[in-house]
Each structure stands twice: as structure tokens, then as C-alpha cells.
Amino acid sequence: MxxxxxxxxxxxxxxxxxxxxxxxxxxxxxxxxxxxxxxxxxxxxxxxxxxxxxxxxxxxxxxxxxxxxxxxxxxxxxxxxxxxxxxxxxxxxxxxxxxxxxxxxxxxxxxxxxxxxxxxxxxxxxxxxxxxxxxxxxxxxxxxxxxxxxxxxxxxxxxxxxxxxxxxxxxxxxxxxxxxxxxxxxxxxxxxxxxxxxxxxxxxxxxxxxxxxxxxxxxxxxxxxxxxxxxxxxxxxxxxxxxxxLADMTARDLMSTDLRTVTPETTVDEFLDRVVTERTTAYPVMDKGTVTGLVTLSTVRNVDSTKRSSTTVADVMGPAPPSVGPDDDAFEAMRTLGESKGDRVLVIEDGRFVGQITSEDFLSAIEVLQGIGTRRVDIEAPDGYA
Incomplete structure (x- = not known):
């Protein structure tokens, strides 16, 4: 609010x-x-x-x-x-x-x-x-x-x-x-x-x-x-x-370095082709080494099919996700993600886009950590509320 x-x-x-x-x-x-x-x-x-x-x-x-x-x-x-x-x-x-x-x-x-x-x-x-x-x-x-x-x-x-x-x-x-x-x-x-x-x-x-x-x-x-x-x-x-x-973990430990990006000049048609072939529905928009926005499948859904070849992702992209440093605390990265109400945070090192952490990455990490005996913690409150 x-x-x-x-x-x-x-x-x-x-x-x-x-x-x-x-x-x-x-x-x-x-x-x-x-x-x-x-x-x-x-x-x-x-x-x-x-x-x-x-x-x-x-x-x-x-x-x-x-x-x-x-x-x-x-x-x-x-x-x-x-x-x-x-x-x-x-x-x-x-x-x-x-x-x-x-x-x-x-x-x-x-x-x-x-x-x-x-x-x-x-x-x-x-x-x-x-x-x-x-x-x-x-x-x-x-x-x-x-x-x-x-x-x-x-x-x-x-x-x-x-x-x-x-x-x-x-x-x-x-x-x-x-x-x-x-x-x-x-x-x-x-x-x-x-x-x-x-x-x-x-x-x-x-x-x-x-x-x-x-x-x-x-x-x-x-x-x-x-x-x-x-x-x-x-x-x-x-x-x-x-x-x-997530104690003692950093953003670097959780981030994905599979950097699939698009440029501002990428057309909606080209973007949709990549969605189908790469099975990825969201791409950071990279302009001269800087992430300037985020384009997703839901973002381009309302673009008229006759205009997809002339409409670029720069015309329809949303704002860039929030960013954290690779050595930032993992929990703080998760809190940044929650406050942004988005589904990912970017990892920026010395001005360069080096990775990203999605909500799925956090869920996977938590699932793995719960399965490790030395880090086993019941995430449910004592009365069963999750």
C-alpha cells in the first residue's frame, strides 16, 4: 500500500x-x-x-x-x-x-x-x-x-x-x-x-x-x-x-547463472519463438550491459497477433526486477523478493548482470535444506499453521 x-x-x-x-x-x-x-x-x-x-x-x-x-x-x-x-x-x-x-x-x-x-x-x-x-x-x-x-x-x-x-x-x-x-x-x-x-x-x-x-x-x-x-x-x-x-548462505549460493536475456529490439514474434523453444516464460531485457526491464508471456499476451512482428519487447516490457549483490545475505535477498511482489531478483556484481534468483529457486533451496539432517527445521508453527 x-x-x-x-x-x-x-x-x-x-x-x-x-x-x-x-x-x-x-x-x-x-x-x-x-x-x-x-x-x-x-x-x-x-x-x-x-x-x-x-x-x-x-x-x-x-x-x-x-x-x-x-x-x-x-x-x-x-x-x-x-x-x-x-x-x-x-x-x-x-x-x-x-x-x-x-x-x-x-x-x-x-x-x-x-x-x-x-x-x-x-x-x-x-x-x-x-x-x-x-x-x-x-x-x-x-x-x-x-x-x-x-x-x-x-x-x-x-x-x-x-x-x-x-x-x-x-x-x-x-x-x-x-x-x-x-x-x-x-x-x-x-x-x-x-x-x-x-x-x-x-x-x-x-x-x-x-x-x-x-x-x-x-x-x-x-x-x-x-x-x-x-x-x-x-x-x-x-x-x-x-x-x-538460510543462515550463512548468500545470493551467490542460490542464483542461477543461465542468463537468458533479450534485447529491447527483440520483436514479440521472436520472443514467443524463444518461449516455445527454450520453455522459459520470462526474460530480463538487456540494453548495453544493463537490465532495463522484464518481459514475460503475460506481458505480450494482449499484443494483437497482426502486430507482433512490428512490436518490440521495449514497447511492452515491465520494470526491471529489484537487484542484490552476490555476497548479500540469502534471507535478505528473499525479503527483497517478497517486498517487490515479483517472482525474481537480479544479482548484479560491479554493474554486471551475473545471475538471478527466482521464487522457485528459493523453494527448491528450502526443500533441499529441510532434507539435510544438520539443517532440519520444521517450517510449520506448533499448531500446524503453515
Whole structure:
């Protein structure tokens, strides 16, 4: 999904996902509903030194003002939560490539995920600790801000919601911080992949429990969160096992050096002849030693048969696949392939196209590695989800 770059904080790019842009006004509306205002007013009144007049908060356009201010304040809190992770990760030498805010909160993207249990433990705890700090600051502000009903309500609400965010994130379920804390503690005495599988199983159990509560409470947003947690737990487990399987392997170990390419001037007719004779349905397009695109059988399918002799692959080719270096980590190459949503990555060395790795190459390598006793790893999560 599309992301929008909105700025940089301490050298970390900040992005807004399109789901965030869509969900923000929905969240503001949800907060501004009379029933929600009344419910939150009770919590704010319990911690505020000032009286909270619910009738005044529900007058005229005040609910909308509160909803917008509270929604923006919440995502500032989420951003600070992710910065807590990011700043702590930096102290351990981990590069943060960006922070993305989206419908389910935020995500700090790390160039290298920590595998030392103590590093992951502190990085995971830093986010909830930041949320607790934000809640404490908001609570302290209640004693110094003017007794203006809207200001008091919004600041008090932010104190409550940031504390709730910290507690909720400590639920032991991926991708929340509690799941990573659990994995870090488990990894003290067992292999990282095994610790991940156990933590993922616990996370799926928590997701099922959360879904049951959501159904009983008629809370559709909570149900969506539960579904997301369940899927994310399985994805985390599989990704970790794949990384373990591909440990110590590079792109060079997996790449195919059978470099079948076409030139931009190749006609569609000539391309189809090669598809039939070579039984290959996708070819990188090579122009003066550089791969400039990719042409596939599906790409040329819509070319009129009467124009195939005059249409070149340059007219119909798609963009060039992403590239990696031959000495790049094999798992990173697989992650690059997944992020591109394509079926291959090119291997480029000193500007030269020296090989490619397709999704089939990865599957074959994983199948072989699973069959080797010294690298045998069950790629299924403990509950059977693959």
C-alpha cells in the first residue's frame, strides 16, 4: 500500500500509510460520539484535579474538535512509542530505515532484526516505556493547564490512552512488543527459531481469545486487530525459520547463472519463438550491459497477433526486477523478493548482470535444506499453521 513521506526525526524518515490517512477521520468520529465521550469522561474525571463537565463537552461542534485533537494526539503518542524502539535500537548499532504509521498503529523498520535476546528485550520494552512516559507527562500537565474543559479532557484522555497502549502492547503476541519480550526471554535457553515458534503459538492463542472477547462485546475493530495478530504471529514464525534455514548462505549460493536475456529490439514474434523453444516464460531485457526491464508471456499476451512482428519487447516490457549483490545475505535477498511482489531478483556484481534468483529457486533451496539432517527445521508453527 502507498506510503507518504511527511518528514524526518533524528534522521529517521517518517511515513504515513494510506490506511492511516483513511482511518484518522474515522477515529476522530468514533471518539466524538456521545457514548464514547461519556465513557472517557469518567476515566478523565478520576485522574484530573479539575471537574469534567460532560454536558459542555457534548455541546455544538465541541465533540468534533475533541475527536480531531484526541486522534492527532494519539498518533503523536504512537510515533513517540516507535521512536522509543528506534532510539534504543540505534544504541545497539541497529539501523532504522523508517517509521510508518498505519491503521494498526506504527512500525519501526529495522535494517537488521536483533537476534541477541538481551538486545531484543530492551528494544521491545523501550516502546511501552515511552508510552508510560507520555502518559505520565500528560497526567502531570493536568495539574498545570488551565481548567478549560476541552483541554482537560483531551490531555486526560491522552494520559489514559497512552497507558492503555503500553499495557495492550505487552500482551504476549506478535507483532506486539509483549510477543518480542516473550521470545527474548525464551531465547535465553533455546534456539532463536524455536523460541519464535513457541512465542508465535502463544500469540495465536491470545489472538483467538481476543477475537472471542471482540465477538461477545460486539467490537469490530478489536476483531480486526485479533485477526491481524493471528496472521502476523504465523508470518513472524515462518520468517524466522526461513532465516534460520538460510543462515550463512548468500545470493551467490542460490542464483542461477543461465542468463537468458533479450534485447529491447527483440520483436514479440521472436520472443514467443524463444518461449516455445527454450520453455522459459520470462526474460530480463538487456540494453548495453544493463537490465532495463522484464518481459514475460503475460506481458505480450494482449499484443494483437497482426502486430507482433512490428512490436518490440521495449514497447511492452515491465520494470526491471529489484537487484542484490552476490555476497548479500540469502534471507535478505528473499525479503527483497517478497517486498517487490515479483517472482525474481537480479544479482548484479560491479554493474554486471551475473545471475538471478527466482521464487522457485528459493523453494527448491528450502526443500533441499529441510532434507539435510544438520539443517532440519520444521517450517510449520506448533499448531500446524503453515
Amino acid at each position: 502507498r506510503n507518504f513521506h511527511v518528514g524526518t526525526i533524528t534522521g529517521i524518515p517518517i511515513r504515513l500509510n494510506i490506511t492511516f490517512v483513511i482511518f484518522l477521520p474515522v477515529l476522530a468520529w468514533l471518539i466524538s460520539r456521545p457514548a464514547q465521550l461519556a465513557a472517557y469522561a469518567g476515566f478523565v474525571a478520576s485522574i484530573s484535579p479539575h471537574e469534567v463537565d460532560i454536558a459542555l463537552l457534548q455541546t455544538g461542534n465541541t465533540p468534533i474538535v475533541i475527536g480531531v485533537a484526541a486522534a492527532l494526539g494519539l498518533f503523536v503518542g504512537v510515533l513517540l512509542h516507535e521512536l522509543g524502539h528506534s532510539w534504543t535500537a540505534r544504541r545497539y548499532g541497529i539501523t532504522i530505515t523508517s517509521i510508518t504509521l498505519w491503521i494498526f498503529g506504527g512500525m519501526a523498520h529495522m535494517e537488521d532484526l536483533p537476534e541477541d535476546w538481551n538486545v531484543e528485550f530492551y528494544v521491545a520494552l523501550a516502546g511501552p516505556a515511552m508510552s508510560v512516559l507520555v502518559a505520565a507527562v500528560c497526567y502531570a500537565l493536568l495539574f498545570v493547564v488551565p481548567a478549560q474543559p476541552v483541554v482537560v479532557f483531551v490531555i486526560g484522555w491522552l494520559a489514559v490512552i497512552n497507558l492503555t497502549l503500553a499495557i495492550f502492547n505487552m500482551i504476549p503476541a506478535f507483532p506486539m512488543d509483549g510477543g518480542r519480550v516473550l521470545r527474548a526471554l525464551l531465547a535465553r535457553s533455546r534456539p532463536y527459531a524455536e523460541a519464535t515458534q513457541t512465542a508465535a503459538a502463544v500469540g495465536k492463542g491470545m489472538a483467538i481469545l481476543l477475537a472471542v472477547v471482540a465477538v461477545l462485546a460486539f467490537a469490530p475493530i478489536m476483531l480486526l486487530v485479533a485477526m491481524f495478530v493471528y496472521v502476523a504471529a504465523g508470518a513472524e514464525s515462518r520468517a524466522t525459520v526461513m532465516r534460520d534455514l
